[in-house]
Amino acid sequence: MADPVRMRFRRFVASSRKRAPLYSRISAALADWPGLEELLADAPDPARVPVNLFAAVHYLLLADPAEPLARFYPNLAGGRADTxxxxxxxxxFCADHSAEVRELVATRLPQTNEVGRASVLVAALGELPRGPxxxxxxxxxxxxxxxxxxxxxxxxxxxxGGSDLVLECTVRPEGRRLAGELPVITSRLGLDANPLDLTNSEDARWLEACVWPDQADRFVRLRRAIELFVADPAPLRRGDAVADLRSAVAALGPGIPVATTTWMLCYLDAGAQREFAAVLAGIGAxxxxxxxxxxxxxxxxxxxxxxxxxxxxxxxLGYSSWRDGRRTDRVLAQCHPHGYWLTWW
Ligand SMILES: C[S@@+](CC[C@H](N)C(=O)[O-])C[C@H]1O[C@@H](n2cnc3c(N)ncnc32)[C@H](O)[C@@H]1O
Known part of the structure; x- marks a missing residue:
C-alpha cells in the first residue's frame, strides 16, 4: 500500500488522542497491520481515511451491539466500556467481516451533521430583525x-423551547442569554452535495456511525435528533452550494430568506468560496x-x-444582512465548533 495512506493512520494516532482515545489506540495498530491494504482496496482515495474505516466498523456494530468488540465502545457499553x-x-473483527467493511469504505464517505450547532444559529437569529x-x-x-x-x-x-431534546450551550459573559425567543420559521429547505436521507435507516445508521464512540453524549443527542427529524422530516435537495444557490433561495416559501452555513464553506476551494459570497451578495442586492x-x-x-x-x-459566528439592497455585516460571537458554548463579543 502507498505509504501516504498508512501515514494518515499514523497521524490520526496523535490528532485523535484527546477527543477519540479509542480510535487513537486502534489507529496505531492499523497503521502497521498487513490486512489494511486489502480492506481499503476498493475505496477511492478520499475514502481511504481512518474515519471512514472506523465508521464502517461502527456501522456494523450498531447493527449488532452484541458483537464482543462493542464492549470497548463507550457509547455502546453503557458506561462500562472495557479499557x-x-x-x-x-x-x-475486520478480518472476519472484511467483505462488508470493504464495501462500506468503498461506497460511503465520512459525513457529519452536528445538531448542537442549532444553538449558535438560534443565537444569531435572535440578533436579526424579528418576523417569519x-x-x-x-x-x-x-x-x-x-x-x-x-x-x-x-x-x-x-x-x-419545549422539546425533550435540550441542547446545552453555556453562554458568556455572565448575564447574557442565548436568545430571547425561538425564531419563527415558515418554510425550510436543506441544500447539500451529498445529502443523507434519515428516513432511510441505513443513512441514519451511517450518520450515527460517523460519531466517535468516545463522545457518547453527542451520540445520544444525535439519536434523539434523528428520531425527531424522522417524525417530521424537513425537505432536502441535492445540489451545489454555488451553482444551485439561486434556485434554492427561489424555492423557499414565505418569509425573509435566511441562509445558514455551519462548517460548510471549508469544503469549497478559494475560488468557489468567492463565487458563493458573490452569488449571495447578488441575491441580497x-x-x-x-x-x-x-x-x-x-x-x-x-x-x-x-x-x-x-x-x-x-x-x-456572524451574519450579513441585506435590507433594500444595503448590506450590514456583524461578527457576533466565538463558539465551540459543536455549539457547547458561545461567548458574545
Ligand atoms: C462538515 S459537514 C457540515 C454539515 C452541517 N452544516 C453541520 O453543521 O452539521 C459539511 C457538509 O457540506 C456539504 N458540502 C460540501 N461541499 C458542498 C458543496 N459544494 N455544495 C453543497 N454542499 C456541500 C457536505 O456534503 C457536508 O454535508
Whole structure:
C-alpha cells in the first residue's frame, strides 16, 4: 500500500488522542497491520481515511451491539466500556467481516451533521430583525439544523423551547442569554452535495456511525435528533452550494430568506468560496436576505471580518444582512465548533 495512506493512520494516532482515545489506540495498530491494504482496496482515495474505516466498523456494530468488540465502545457499553487493548479484537473483527467493511469504505464517505450547532444559529437569529423566516441551510447534510425552531436550548440560566431534546450551550459573559425567543420559521429547505436521507435507516445508521464512540453524549443527542427529524422530516435537495444557490433561495416559501452555513464553506476551494459570497451578495442586492455563518476563518477566506480576525482559528459566528439592497455585516460571537458554548463579543 502507498505509504501516504498508512501515514494518515499514523497521524490520526496523535490528532485523535484527546477527543477519540479509542480510535487513537486502534489507529496505531492499523497503521502497521498487513490486512489494511486489502480492506481499503476498493475505496477511492478520499475514502481511504481512518474515519471512514472506523465508521464502517461502527456501522456494523450498531447493527449488532452484541458483537464482543462493542464492549470497548463507550457509547455502546453503557458506561462500562472495557479499557483494555481494543486493537486485537478490532483487527480480528475486520478480518472476519472484511467483505462488508470493504464495501462500506468503498461506497460511503465520512459525513457529519452536528445538531448542537442549532444553538449558535438560534443565537444569531435572535440578533436579526424579528418576523417569519424562510430557512435555507446550505451544506445541510441530513438536515438536522433545519429543526432549530423545534428544539430546546439550555444556556445555563434557563431553557428556551419545549422539546425533550435540550441542547446545552453555556453562554458568556455572565448575564447574557442565548436568545430571547425561538425564531419563527415558515418554510425550510436543506441544500447539500451529498445529502443523507434519515428516513432511510441505513443513512441514519451511517450518520450515527460517523460519531466517535468516545463522545457518547453527542451520540445520544444525535439519536434523539434523528428520531425527531424522522417524525417530521424537513425537505432536502441535492445540489451545489454555488451553482444551485439561486434556485434554492427561489424555492423557499414565505418569509425573509435566511441562509445558514455551519462548517460548510471549508469544503469549497478559494475560488468557489468567492463565487458563493458573490452569488449571495447578488441575491441580497435584489431582495431582503440574511446569511448566518458559523465557520473558522483559518479555513474560510470570504467571511466579512475585521482585519484582526482574518485567518484566526476559532469558530466565529456572524451574519450579513441585506435590507433594500444595503448590506450590514456583524461578527457576533466565538463558539465551540459543536455549539457547547458561545461567548458574545
Ligand atoms: C462538515 S459537514 C457540515 C454539515 C452541517 N452544516 C453541520 O453543521 O452539521 C459539511 C457538509 O457540506 C456539504 N458540502 C460540501 N461541499 C458542498 C458543496 N459544494 N455544495 C453543497 N454542499 C456541500 C457536505 O456534503 C457536508 O454535508
Amino acid at each position: 483494555g487493548d481494543p486493537a486485537p479484537e478490532f483487527l480480528a 423566516r424562510a430557512h435555507l441551510d446550505i451544506g445541510a447534510s441530513a438536515g438536522l439544523n433545519l429543526m432549530l425552531d423545534r428544539l430546546a436550548y439550555s444556556d445555563g440560566h434557563g431553557v428556551l 435584489e431582495r431582503d436576505l440574511d446569511w448566518v455563518w458559523a465557520e473558522s476563518p483559518s479555513v474560510v477566506d470570504v467571511l466579512p471580518l475585521p482585519d484582526a480576525l482574518v485567518g484566526s482559528d476559532p469558530t466565529l
